[in-house]
Amino acid sequence: MKRARQPALNEGILKQMLSSEGAELQVLRLMIEYLQARGGLIALAGKSELFAPVGAPTILFMFGEFEKSAVVDPIREFYKTAWRRREEMATVIELESRFACCAVPYSRDQVLGVSLWGGARARFDDLSLLLVFSRLVQRSVSRHYAVKRCRETQTMAPKKFPETYVEGCSIAMKSVHNTIAALSDDTSPVLLLGETGVGKEHIAQLLHSWSSRSEGPFIAVNCAAIPAELLEAEMFGIDKGVASGVTERPGYFQLADGGTLFLDEVADLLLPLQAKLLRALQTREVRRVGGTLVKVDVRVVAATNADLKSRVDSLGFRGDLYYRLAGFELCVPPLRERKEDLLLLVEHFVRLFAQAAGKSIKGITFQALERLVEYSWPGNVRELLHELNRLVCICPNGESISPALLSPRFLYSANSSPGRDGHPTTFRLEAQLAEVERRAIIEALNATGSNHSQAARLLGVSRNGLSIKMARLGITD
Numbered sequence: 001m002k003r004a005r006q007p008a009l010n011e012g013i014l015k016q017m018l019s020s021e022g023a024e025l026q027v028l029r030l031m032i033e034y035l036q037a038r039g040g041l042i043a044l045a046g047k048s049e050l051f052a053p054v055g056a057p058t059i060l061f062m063f064g065e066f067e068k069s070a071v072v073d074p075i076r077e078f079y080k081t082a083w084r085r086r087e088e089m090a091t092v093i094e095l096e097s098r099f100a101c102c103a104v105p106y107s108r109d110q111v112l113g114v115s116l117w118g119g120a121r122a123r124f125d126d127l128s129l130l131l132v133f134s135r136l137v138q139r140s141v142s143r144h145y146a147v148k149r150c151r152e153t154q155t156m157a158p159k160k161f162p163e164t165y166v167e168g169c170s171i172a173m174k175s176v177h178n179t180i181a182a183l184s185d186d187t188s189p190v191l192l193l194g195e196t197g198v199g200k201e202h203i204a205q206l207l208h209s210w211s212s213r214s215e216g217p218f219i220a221v222n223c224a225a226i227p228a229e230l231l232e233a234e235m236f237g238i239d240k241g242v243a244s245g246v247t248e249r250p251g252y253f254q255l256a257d258g259g260t261l262f263l264d265e266v267a268d269l270l271l272p273l274q275a276k277l278l279r280a281l282q283t284r285e286v287r288r289v290g291g292t293l294v295k296v297d298v299r300v301v302a303a304t305n306a307d308l309k310s311r312v313d314s315l316g317f318r319g320d321l322y323y324r325l326a327g328f329e330l331c332v333p334p335l336r337e338r339k340e341d342l343l344l345l346v347e348h349f350v351r352l353f354a355q356a357a358g359k360s361i362k363g364i365t366f367q368a369l370e371r372l373v374e375y376s377w378p379g380n381v382r383e384l385l386h387e388l389n390r391l392v393c394i395c396p397n398g399e400s401i402s403p404a405l406l407s408p409r410f411l412y413s414a415n416s417s418p419g420r421d422g423h424p425t426t427f428r429l430e431a432q433l434a435e436v437e438r439r440a441i442i443e444a445l446n447a448t449g450s451n452h453s454q455a456a457r458l459l460g461v462s463r464n465g466l467s468i469k470m471a472r473l474g475i476t477d
Helices: 011-017 024-034 068-084 127-152 171-183 200-209 228-236 271-283 308-313 319-325 339-357 366-374 380-394 408-415 429-447 452-459 463-473
Strands: 039-046 058-064 091-096 099-107 110-117 190-193 218-222 260-264 285-287 293-295 299-304 329-331
Touching (some): 024 339, 190 200, 408 463, 429 452, 429 463, 452 463
Parallel strands (some): 190 299, 218 260, 260 299
Antiparallel strands (some): 091 099
């Protein structure tokens, strides 16, 4: 029986993922899965290396389990052929059924090659795609070495990312990280702007860890989660004896003394508290509930998904506080604008969730990854984390995550597109019903202010039934 072909790998996805430094290894893994190979490498060879008696090309990136001795000789033969034809634009060679190689001229004295190998399951019939990949790698590796040489000339030690932080390879996030590095030792407030779920708190933590205040505390406060009547005491502290049984308690400003105070959802602060926050930023002292003044040394990083300038215009937010907080504005890009990072995020969090669940997950299939790449991610990284956690929970132990395990909204997204009349062109009943159910639940939640009990009554289901449906459809509020 003829094996079904893998879906065509989107050339646009390759170009997007290879548009940033450091993506070569991740895309190599994607190519390996697409070609059903056991492994692959990207290597660079020069004339002196090529004909050395026991020499071998310099391996830049490599992935897969294999016996190195079994692949060295065929790869060297490939490079000899590629070297003789190096004046051509590119060379594609299938050495034998187990190997596929592609080369492009890298410089006057060097060639760059991509090699993929495997056993009986290997399929190398789409060499044109391998050629496209190799040309993209050529540009990417050239940029990689240019950046490396630039870094080697710098005297400043590069900033280190926390182990739990996914650096990403997109241009958008590289720009964010470069800005954070420039701001790290400044004491001015920073205002982080971005949609819900993009990871603004993680950016604030990175700003803190790269600063001279990294040894001090990092205190995160969700301004929207604390009742208005308690927020002043929580923020600035309270004196002993203000009310019967009340003991002295420091506020968030005092707890963050010498470090960083992160104020999330700052747009939800009430106007009276905005005035007190402004005074604290100006005078570097806070007045506790009870009257005591306390000096503090705190760097404030605020975040919001709201348009604060519009709030200022409508008198919902103080203009003087806005300009004080926005000593520097930093926009965190949504996930749909940095899908090059998706593979890294998926790989990291699948491994993390699998370890926490005590499960062995082989990975995620190309078809499932393709659905995730095509999705628009309105909930950004937070939505991705919820989906990956769910996938790890329901994926059988020792198996790979397949498209059948994805939430229905991914099936709908990947199998339909708006027709001329505004209706989806798909006739898949499962996808249609899932989308109708999803929209009804979201509308009920919006109508009830995310009150699950009231929304369940509107929908005619139990509260537990609503929770199950929300989990299945990946709806978060």
